Amino acid sequence: MSNMLLEAKEVHTYYGASHILHGIDFSIREGEGIALMGRNGMGKSTLIKSMLGIVRPRHGRVLVRGDDYSRARTFQTAQQGIAYVPEGRGIFKSLTVRENLLMSARAGIDGRREWTFERVMETFPRLGERINNGGWQLSGGEQQMLTIGRALMTNPDLLILDEATEGLAPLIAMEIWRIVKEIRRTGIATVIVDKNHGAVTSICDRAMILVKGQVVFDGTSDEIRAQPELIQKHLGV
Numbered sequence: 001m002s003n004m005l006l007e008a009k010e011v012h013t014y015y016g017a018s019h020i021l022h023g024i025d026f027s028i029r030e031g032e033g034i035a036l037m038g039r040n041g042m043g044k045s046t047l048i049k050s051m052l053g054i055v056r057p058r059h060g061r062v063l064v065r066g067d068d069y070s071r072a073r074t075f076q077t078a079q080q081g082i083a084y085v086p087e088g089r090g091i092f093k094s095l096t097v098r099e100n101l102l103m104s105a106r107a108g109i110d111g112r113r114e115w116t117f118e119r120v121m122e123t124f125p126r127l128g129e130r131i132n133n134g135g136w137q138l139s140g141g142e143q144q145m146l147t148i149g150r151a152l153m154t155n156p157d158l159l160i161l162d163e164a165t166e167g168l169a170p171l172i173a174m175e176i177w178r179i180v181k182e183i184r185r186t187g188i189a190t191v192i193v194d195k196n197h198g199a200v201t202s203i204c205d206r207a208m209i210l211v212k213g214q215v216v217f218d219g220t221s222d223e224i225r226a227q228p229e230l231i232q233k234h235l236g237v
């Protein structure tokens, strides 16, 4: 078995008096891909933020590579090779595509520098055409590609994508999925939140469904695909 990268154990998270996560267990190993699913407001983003120290769980523990990171600051978790692409992107609009990418460049925690500027350019040909454009000149899809490209420039072991294709035109979303598949093939572990269940379960080996801050399914993507009634019940509109 490969090594554990990130774990949540019995995590309870609140926003003020609202109890959002009710004792969640989550784990992802090196190289694994997990589709994190659930309807709007079920706690997917809150789980991610709780594990990254963006929101502090009230109970439970967060482990990174087996070490307790429950009280760690977000940058310390990120330095462990964990890259996060939040919902709604967040590039530096006043900087060019090149500057956005280069400012994030760093070696992975074992000194790896597989993801160079040149490699990101090869992976995202559309960004290559926009290299000297300012962030403000990019379309939504290009901004999303730049956010993912920037995350890759940190040479992560784990990439977390929250709603990577939200609001994008179908053809651009397809291009993002092609890129995510390519990233998966390089062995980077990935957590993906997306409404396109077919796409995420085909890319990820495992799937997890959250309902009202609780895990109602945790299994393989094959298992969930074999149970369309489960998808209908918990994810259907």
Ligand SMILES: Nc1ncnc2c1ncn2[C@@H]1O[C@H](COP(=O)(O)OP(=O)(O)OP(=O)(O)O)[C@@H](O)[C@H]1O
Pocket: 015, 018, 020, 038, 039, 040, 041, 042, 043, 044, 045, 046, 047
């Ligand atoms: N900063 C906040 N303050 C108060 N409540 C919040 C905050 N952020 C989220 N919530 C609430 O917490 C619950 C879980 O939200 P969360 O964003 O984790 O859900 P989600 O499954 O990621 O769904 P979505 O796809 O809509 O983001 C929702 O009821 C939401 O309204």
